Amino acid sequence: MTAWFQPAYPLLLSAFMSGDIGVLIGKSALITGASAGIGAAAARVFCREGAAVTLVARREAQLAALTEELRAAGHRAQYVVADVAKSEDVARAVAAAVDTYGRLDAAFNNAGYGVEPKPMHLLDEDAYDTTMDTNVRGVWNCMRHEIRAMLLTGGGAIVNNSSTAGLVATPVSAPYIASKHAVIGMTKAAATEYAPHGIRVNAIAPGSTRSEMIDTWLKSNPEMEDVLLQAAPLPRIADPAEIAEAAVWLCSDRASFVVGTTLSVDGGWTTR
Ligand SMILES: NC(=O)c1ccc[n+]([C@@H]2O[C@H](COP(=O)([O-])OP(=O)(O)OC[C@H]3O[C@@H](n4cnc5c(N)ncnc54)[C@H](OP(=O)(O)O)[C@@H]3O)[C@@H](O)[C@H]2O)c1
Structure with a gap:
């Protein structure tokens, strides 16, 4: 058996034994x-859907x-x-996934940082550096190590977490908006290079x-909650699980023909 076709049977077996039935069964x-x-x-x-x-x-x-x-709860999990801003740290995390589960099939690059929104000219250098290092370099680091691992077993699926601020200028900080636009650009570049x-x-x-992240921001800017709600056809703040469901679907084989897209999960915010 070559490294390209390492089977996922051990993960499949463990998923069935733990009673998981879902779209990520057998996936690391x-x-x-x-x-x-x-x-x-x-x-x-992800665990509910059978992933390790x-x-x-x-x-x-x-x-x-x-x-x-x-x-x-009977799932396979490690931490x-x-x-994510440090390449060597990410390398260690990807290696742990491969060492423990034998492969890496899916990745949700979700870590992110949002500086307290202020006009651009009032932000300090650190606001820019930390935002870019976490949100852009972090995704760059993650994708590069994940792709190397996925190429060894014949492929996989990666989902990067951008934001409505990656599509339009929402009322958050300029570096955050720039960083989330960059995530979408990097997603398209990687999608094109690695789909084949x-x-x-x-x-x-x-x-x-x-x-x-949003609770901290709204605590110091309580008036913003109304502004956000009024801009959306579904006027409420999402539960984090509602966002996770979209990531799971994109990581699963059910999304087998979806490549390089950015899926809005925003209650319709960007329709206006
Ligand atoms: N909440 C929203 O309204 C919203 C909307 C659009 C997009 N997003 C995006 O969703 C993602 C998750 O944010 P959230 O809303 O769930 O915020 P959150 O509760 O503040 O979670 C942020 C997560 O990122 C991790 N993190 C931050 N910097 C990191 C680093 N350098 N290395 C590793 N992990 C790091 C944090 O963990 P540690 O501190 O333990 O490292 C934490 O687990 C972010 O990319 C954010 O931009 C959020």
């Missing part, structure tokens, strides 16, 4: 930014508690403490979603 999936918000919700939804997951973020306590919860090698790369563009 890596999720970044899994210590909170959308990433933590994705960990639960490798969870990545910087805060160990949150990752350990979530991994414990998932294992107690790696890593900073069996790797589908897509992005999602969530609207306002209940999480630490």
